[in-house]
Amino acid sequence: MKNDELIVFRREGMYCPLGRFYIDPILPVENAVISHGHADHSRNGHKKILCSNRSEKIIRHRVKFESIQSLNFRKSIRIGDIKLTLYPASHVLGAAQILLEAKGRRWLYTGDFRLAEDSSCDAFEPIKTDVLVMESTFGLPIFRWRNELKVFKEIFQLWENCKQTKMNLVLYCYSLGKSQRILHGIKRYFGTSTFPGSIKVHPSISAINNIYKHHGIDFPDHSTFSPHKEVKDSTLILLPPSVKATKIIGNCKPCIEAVVSGWMAVRGNRRRETGCKGFVLSDHADWNELNRLVELTEPENVITVHGKSNVFRKYIEERGVGTSDLTLANSN
Numbered sequence: 061m062k063n064d065e066l067i068v069f070r071r072e073g074m075y076c077p078l079g080r081f082y083i084d085p086i087l088p089v090e091n092a093v094i095s096h097g098h099a100d101h102s103r104n105g106h107k108k109i110l111c112s113n114r115s116e117k118i119i120r121h122r123v124k125f126e127s128i129q130s131l132n133f134r135k136s137i138r139i140g141d142i143k144l145t146l147y148p149a150s151h152v153l154g155a156a157q158i159l160l161e162a163k164g165r166r167w168l169y170t171g172d173f174r175l176a177e178d179s180s181c182d183a184f185e186p187i188k189t190d191v192l193v194m195e196s197t198f199g200l201p202i203f204r205w206r207n208e209l210k211v212f213k214e215i216f217q218l219w220e221n222c223k224q225t226k227m228n229l230v231l232y233c234y235s236l237g238k239s240q241r242i243l244h245g246i247k248r249y250f251g252t253s254t255f256p257g258s259i260k261v262h263p264s265i266s267a268i269n270n271i272y273k274h275h276g277i278d279f280p281d282h283s284t285f286s287p288h289k290e291v292k293d294s295t296l297i298l299l300p301p302s303v304k305a306t307k308i309i310g311n312c313k314p315c316i317e318a319v320v321s322g323w324m325a326v327r328g329n330r331r332r333e334t335g336c337k338g339f340v341l342s343d344h345a346d347w348n349e350l351n352r353l354v355e356l357t358e359p360e361n362v363i364t365v366h367g368k369s370n371v372f373r374k375y376i377e378e379r380g381v382g383t384s385d386l387t388l389a390n391s392n
């Protein structure tokens with residue numbers, strides 16, 4: 061391990077040796093800095109958690125830990141020999157980029173992020189860095205998102221078609237982030253129109269909606285879906301993907317079902333969702349945004365995590381920016 065490395069990889073996950081803390085660790089640890097509330101970044105069992113104050117309520121709701129400290133965006137704290145600052149990453153409410161500074165060097169970990177404007181969460185803030193540790197989940201040129209308004213218009217059109225045929229519209233979307241983006245988008249783009257029907261959301265989505273509302277994100281009127289009650293015609297029903305093909309869908313019938321996800325950009329994935337439509341709407345950066353981030357942050361080296369795309373790395377190297385992996389280090 062070289063002295064100038066501010067993040068290395070241990071068995072427990074990404075580790076900052078100078079601050080003695082882990083970042084989005086995979087295993088339970090003493091000190092964890094958590095970028096956001098999604099389950100693959102926020103895991104149970106850590107002793108102390110540090111997160112953004114906009115994600116504290118979400119993490120408290122979803123994760124078991126001993127103690128939690130939250131930090132405002134752009135406010136720095138010192139941990140050991142490290143100066144740590146959180147910046148908004150868009151993606152979902154409270155998602156943070158984590159900037160580490162020590163010995164005159166800057167390392168920025170993006171967490172999951174998006175550059176495009178999304179009024180359901182905090183706008184991404186580009187930060188110059190020496191080393192950029194970034195997610196590259198959609199690091200292939202086939203992933204290029206359309207303007208979200210076009211997708212929202214298609215969703216609304218399908219909902220109106222459901223009214224004509226006296227059917228409900230079920231959208232499968234993650235409980236944290238995607239569901240709130242859809243609801244907020246419906247209010248933002250169609251708030252002055254008459255809706256084809258009422259809106260119901262799964263209890264897991266309802267709980268997160270309340271946290272978003274607390275932080276000032278507004279939604280159209282909606283109620284909580286009860287798995288034991290039949291739903292009437294042309295209701296828009298938001299459910300997490302985990303309930304797809306379970307018996308609770310019986311209470312939503314007759315209905316049109318659609319999955320809302322960036323992965324719907326892949327034809328093979330759409331085909332696998334038999335009997336389901338697909339809308340391409342992602343909370344992650346697409347190919348253009350991944351490349352744009354490298355331009356905006358001007359790093360000398362890029363380390364990709366969460367999706368290691370060799371195509372993306374080659375593309376970066378062709379522009380004269382180095383790429384590497386995190387150094388593997390032993391746990392103490």
Ligand SMILES: [Zn+2]
Nearest residue numbers: 096098151172
């Ligand atoms: Zn995420």
